[in-house]
Amino acid sequence: MTSYTSRWTIADALKVHADDPTTTMPVIAQNFPTMDESVMIWDTGALRNIHGQTVTFKGWHVIWSLAVDKIDLNNDDIYDEWHSRNDRAYIGYWYSRTGNGADWQWGGRLLNTSADLRPHEWSGGLVMREGTGNVVDMFYTSEADSPINQSVPSVSTGQIFADANGVWFGGFKTTTEMFSADGIHNANSQQDEYFDFRDPHPFVNPADGRVYCLYESNVAGMRGEFTIGSEEQGVLPPGFAVDAGAQYGAASIGIAVLDDGAYKSGDFSTARWTQLDPLVTALGVNDQMERPHIVFRDNLTYLFTISHHSTYSGGLSGPDGVYGFVSENGLFGPYKPLNSSGLVLGNPSSAPYETYSHFVDPDGYVQAFIDTLPAPGEDPNNPENFRIGATLSPTVKIELDGDRTFLSEVHGYGQVYAQAAWPVGNAWDHRPATV
Template identity: 30%
Template sequence: MLDERWADRDARAVPQWTRRQAAGIRRTDETVAPIVYPPDEQTDRDLHIWDTWLLRNRDGSIAEIDGYRVILSLTAPAALLPGKRHDVATLRYFYSTDGRDWTCGGPVFEDGAAFGSRQWAGSALYDDGQLYFFYTAAGSRGEDELTYTQRIAVGSGGTITTDGDGLSITGPFDHEILLEPDGEHYEREAQSRGMIYTFRDPWFFEDPQTGETCLLFEANTPIPDPDREARFDVDRDALDFNGSVGVAVSPSGDPTEWELDAPLLEAVGTNQELERPHVIVQDGSYYLFISSHEHTFEPGLEGYDALYGFVADSLRGEYTPLNGSGLVVTNPADAPFQTYSWLAYPHREEILVSSFFNYYDLQGLSLDDVAHLPPAEQQRRFGGTLAPTLRLTANSDETRLLGALEHGHLPLPDEDLPRLLAEYVADTNDRTKTTYGDGDARR
């Protein structure tokens, strides 16, 4: 039965991110972000903050609640070693009126109510007064030993209120498991051949051209029989790297009812993790973005920790890698892990890209090396807060970085970005000279 389903799936011609395309990945002036320095003020010094996303309306626009905007972040106590943060990840919300100063409102869910032993990345929908928090349920609630089972879940309901003191999100929420891998389109954990197993990162998206209601996610392509996978035109061992961007559809538009569909994109033989997939529609083009690591590329390829992107003329179109290889934004060669987990969203004619401040001042150390440093040094070299927001322009199948804004600055719709950029550059130059003198070789 599995072979019959696989043969049918072959006929669907899922777009591929091929090895030949990814072999063209190179740092360029158009794709390398500026060096990041620690901010004067962190979003919350008591917390490690990493993957972050915005509360959005059904049409993808940023939700505003009585003048407040809301972001959701994966968090852990700042006293915890950075490498352990994923084991206790808790979803918290932050709110702001100016897009610069973010106040932590606390955990989103009541203690012990969510599925999983911890929650990983997702997305958030505000629709006609109703809240939907999509998340990855990692492990099992109440487990004594961590497992890495992943399911896509939602907490719906709750209440969002404002007063003179700020914004508050309160439960109760109704939690449901929405999606699990089917073993046909998407690999089950027991089928996994690769270095890392994925079925996570749900992203709500309503297609503005068709009205179709979708949920994107990260997954892996099943490889039932490596000896018969000639369609991928790669060596057998490369099939262990089998990342994909999955999609589910809600025929009724109900954000809690989903049916799995064929993937939007596969990277079989190229990359194992296509993290946090999301789509922007601009000038009739569909831009599909994902984050990935240098170590999740097949060993014959050289990639970076970076934001990668693809463009098509429809959600299920034939995706072409942006800039030829897919590379959109990466870190400088001498600070290769300074930011990660990029999120792109439209702002007027531009695209803004947020991320989190990751490991910095490594002086040539690998991330494996960092894990063997004394605890105080591991803490010192981890940013654990929001990174500078990047400005990006896209023209057909090419993109170009325009500069950076402040840490955690998510501009309001009417803000003048060129002026903000000039202020940020001037401030950064002053701080660089104060800290490093006029000859900072890392810039």
């Protein structure tokens, strides 16, 4: 492990508490609206530029979502379908003139099926290609669960079109794999049959102008054979005994760097990514840090990631939600957990699975999807009695105040705000040429 990898320690995670009003999602109303009755959606992201800004295209707001068509597979109830959604996930898109939740029009599938190297399309990001009029790259996870678990961050390239009536896409006919779990910087399937390796998030690092990619990963090494040392523990209270099961939490936030100039050349089929040591590990704490993403603000680097109650290890606990870390020293840290604990926004204990897959934009707007909402008066932890969401939750805003965050505003369902317009007056025109 090289010197820069930061740790989310057991001591940090002991400070995680649900229901602090500054770090808790609002309880969602039972009568939340559904964006489209024909489709169930979950992880969602806005069309953006490589600098992280949400962009409109010709005045249209565009978002992508993981999706399954709403059909009752077993002709019984819809719950099975929602809970097995990963097995049929594809990426679709929505467009809207306003970015208001009520206005999203479902555009259907984004990638051509000929682009599918594996059966499932999981999360990533939809990025306008800098210096082009309408080239767009869909970074995503190409996934299969048999004969063994395979999960490869990948990219497919297309074009976006729009007129007064709507938005559509061309291209997206082939896929290029970016890099694979190597067992050195991150766990591969031989080391950990449950390894996570997904959710590519490319961006330009303003400090050196290079393109990097974050991704969800696990710490390299054999599952079940990790030692939780003093660096993973942090400063523990007297008498605190680390549970033997703590080592089953082995999440990491991976990072790769793109060959210099490759992004400008625009040919991802030959571009080479080099994996580096992870930015943050959660060894001893939690087994999943998903959808990592980054915000550069006020000379600070904020790293956000989503995680689950169920993936904490060693008796630790925390809500499903978005967690984060901050560095005063640029991309490679050192990072410390936001709010001391790492928790940025968790679900309330009265609705512990109401939202997930939070994504923080550069202005602090946080978008997520509704998972399941307990029926009124029911035990919130009893999964038998709930309303399935499969649609976007209210957008909230957080203030980023140094190493602390505060929930500050609640907006409409599926509200998206853009920071820049494409192609006229777009932000990169005013930025130094970096790549």
